[in-house]
Amino acid sequence: MSAILAAQEVFKIYQMGTNSVTALDNVSLEIGEREFVAIQGTSGSGKSTLLNMLGGLDHPTKGEVHFASKPLGPFTKKEMARYRRFSVGMIFQNFNLIPTMSARENVALALAFGGLRGQQRRARSSELLARVGLGDRLEHKPSELSGGEQQRVAIARALANNPKVLLADEPTGNLDSTRAHELLGLLREMVNQDGLTILMVTHDHELANSFADRIVFMKDGKVVL
Amino acid sequence: MSFLDILHLALRNLRQAKLRATLTTMGVIVGVAVIVTMVSFGLGLQGNMLERFKALDFFNEIQVYGRGLSNLAGLDRPARRDDGRREPSARGNRTPTRILDEAGIKEIAAINGVAYVEPSVNFTVYVRSNDKLLSQFVGGANIPNASTRFQNFAAGRMISSPTADEAVVSERFVRDYGYDKPADAIGKTIELLAPASDKSNDAQKEQEEETPNFFGIPLDDPGIDESAPDVETRSFRIAGVLAAEVREGAGQGGMRGMMPSAGIYIPLPTAHDWATRHRGPMSQVALALARRGGNLGEGQSEGYELAVVRVADPVHLAEVRQKLSDLGFGSFSIVDELDEIRTVFLIIDSVLGLLGGISLLVASFGIANTMIMSILERTREIGIMKAIGAEDREIKLIFFVEAAVIGVTGGVVGVLVAWGISALANRLAYRFVLKPQGASFIDFFDLPLYLTVGAILFALLISIAAALYPASRAARIDPVRALRHD
Structure with missing residues (x-):
């Protein structure tokens, strides 16, 4: 199984005045294609930092992140933006939808960055929202949608430009357990049916256990298992 | 995106x-x-x-001046107020080196782009008309005259010929002399008064001025007033009254072009003759000095102080001024001022x-x-x-x-x-x-x-x-x- 996304001896050290905080301490991790991996750990264990690193939002202090065997280190800012646009999609605990835009507009914004225009963009955004079960909520604003629905919009947006990998940062953190199960069911289905690779950060062991292929435990910035 | x-x-x-x-x-x-x-x-x-x-012809007229009498007499000129501020060479109004005489006027008229040249002759004189005696500013006018000054008449018409004893007066003149309306002044007589010249001196002078006789002025004294032997008069018939100045918009103030405006206009040759014969004491001194200094030959005329050149197209103004300068004349145009x-x-x-x-x-x-x-x-x-x-x-x-x-x-x-x-x-x-x-x-x-x-x-x-x-x-x-x- 070839690794689509890999972290190699990654360190992230934040300088806080005189003392430095090590958020990631020599983390190495490989995620195979079509794998659903959960990272579990307490808050402050560095799991979100690792996710941001893999998602191209942050740079490691030391070490290297590889995507499809290519190191991200030498990427220019523009190439990094393209990586976030086309190679990985991200969803967050608090959804991070643009509140003034409808579900369709949120998805269409990502498509616009991907270069899709006019009718194609409309069709594709409808299709994406239908895939996550929101075919009838296209013109609703985030405030008019439930938490589960908002996270589905976020998933549709993350997958807008056909990325290989979906990075999910506590996607069920703001959902009740029924909605959480539904949502992870959808993600599981996407891995099985659409060949998506998912790396999910969570602190809920039960959920991770039920849906993920593999669980990676983190503690104090280190992978412990 | x-x-x-x-x-x-x-x-x-x-x-x-x-x-x-x-x-x-x-x-x-x-x-x-x-x-x-x-x-x-x-x-x-x-x-x-x-x-x-533009409406006042300030853009297509140039003042030309030759070597004036004071220069010929060797008078020192006081420093100009604006000396050093302008570069005279660039402006073209360098000190003239030649007398602006009839030959010069002819040469200027021949310059390409010049519509016409009109020498400026004017003087102040006592004028009697309608039993009133007032000091008047008299100017000479080329006959016929294409200047915009003589386009609008309130009554009558332009002076008929260069030798006619006719005059054109301003509307202001009509008022000052107590005529009711411009038409009333037409055909009336005006008399220019001057001291009777010493006959022998006068004759000699006439001879001198006559030498380059260009206009064929009748030199007999037609208007000697018998009743006042020490005062010489000359009569003109009012042929036309110029329309009053425009009161608003372009042309306000009545000044048109570069020619000084006068209350009475008489034919240019007559005016020039009058001005040379009845020159003031300062002018007499300057003339004497010029002759004695050899700058002005015995039979040579001192020419005109000033002439106004009208160019057909303002575009040619600079060229014409350059040519004037080449001929040895000084010139002045409002365009200089315009730049400022x-x-x-x-x-x-x-x-x-x-x-x-x-x-x-x-x-x-x-x-x-x-x-x-x-x-x-x-x-x-x-x-x-x-x-x-x-x-x-x-x-x-x-x-x-x-x-x-x-x-x-x-x-x-x-x-x-x-x-x-x-x-x-x-x-x-x-x-x-x-x-x-x-x-x-x-x-x-x-x-x-x-x-x-x-x-x-x-x-x-x-x-x-x-x-x-x-x-x-x-x-x-x-x-x-x-x-x-x-």
Whole structure:
């Protein structure tokens, strides 16, 4: 199984005045294609930092992140933006939808960055929202949608430009357990049916256990298992 | 992301903070309106003034002067007030080296582009008419005469021939001498009074002046008044009365062209003859000195002080002046002054523009402020956009386009406001100032296309400049920090 996304001896050290905080301490991790991996750990264990690193939002202090065997280190800012646009999609605990835009507009914004225009963009955004079960909520604003629905919009947006990998940062953190199960069911289905690779950060062991292929435990910035 | 998408996003952002965007745009509107109103007022002032000059023949007439009598006499000239400020060579009005005599006039008339030359002869003399005796300024007129001075007659017509004992008088003359209306003066006699010249001296002088006789002046003294043997008179019949000066608009004040205006015009040869025969004591001294110094030969005429050259097309003015200079004559044209007037107006316009520029500068701080506020509000949104793959360039562009929309909107509305202000000011000036004085409508403003377009572009430029810092700050937003759970 070839690794689509890999972290190699990654360190992230934040300088806080005189003392430095090590958020990631020599983390190495490989995620195979079509794998659903959960990272579990307490808050402050560095799991979100690792996710941001893999998602191209942050740079490691030391070490290297590889995507499809290519190191991200030498990427220019523009190439990094393209990586976030086309190679990985991200969803967050608090959804991070643009509140003034409808579900369709949120998805269409990502498509616009991907270069899709006019009718194609409309069709594709409808299709994406239908895939996550929101075919009838296209013109609703985030405030008019439930938490589960908002996270589905976020998933549709993350997958807008056909990325290989979906990075999910506590996607069920703001959902009740029924909605959480539904949502992870959808993600599981996407891995099985659409060949998506998912790396999910969570602190809920039960959920991770039920849906993920593999669980990676983190503690104090280190992978412990 | 296409430009249309960016424009769409920028407009959406502006719409979300409508009041703030409107207030910011208001600043730009005020700035542009001030600039455009001020500068167009300056340009209007300049345009109206130049228009007036043009209507008065100031652009196609040149004053030519030769080596005058005082120069020939070797008199020292006091330093000119403006000496050192101008470069005389560049202006062409260098010290003349030759006498402006009949031969010179002929040569000037032959210069390409010269419509006509008219020597200027004038003098002050006591004139009797309608039993009134007043001091009058008399000028000589070429017959026939194409000058605009002799286009409008209130009554009668132009002097019929260069040898006729006829005169044309101004409307003011008619009033001063107590004629009821211009038509009453036609056919009446005027008498020019001068001291009776010493006969022998006179005869000798006539001989001298006669040598290059060009006009064939009748030299008999026709008008010796028997009743007053020590006073010599000469009579003219009033042939025409010039129409009163225009009271408003172009031509106001009655001065037209470069020729000094006079109350009475008589045929030029007659006037020249009178002026040389009845010269004043200073002129007599100068003439004597010039002859003694050898600058003026015994039989040589001192020529004319001044002549006015009219060019067919003002475009040729500089060439003609160069040729005049080549011939050895000095010249003066209002265009010299015009350059200075233009400089003054440039300064006025710049100051006016600067005032507007300052208000636009203030507006630009408003734009920068608005942008920074909106960045603070939209930090999360910018973080989201970056997380889903927005490039720094695209983030920047959104802000630039937002600023540009503010700038262009402010510019266009500002120009419209300025246009409205100038229209209103014109109406008010007409209603409350011009109309009560019986004057016609004057457009005080000049709003050329380049000013309109320039002002809008300037507003756009200032707005984009104001967005430079906010845009780069927006692009620098760290998405991890922006998206941190709150």
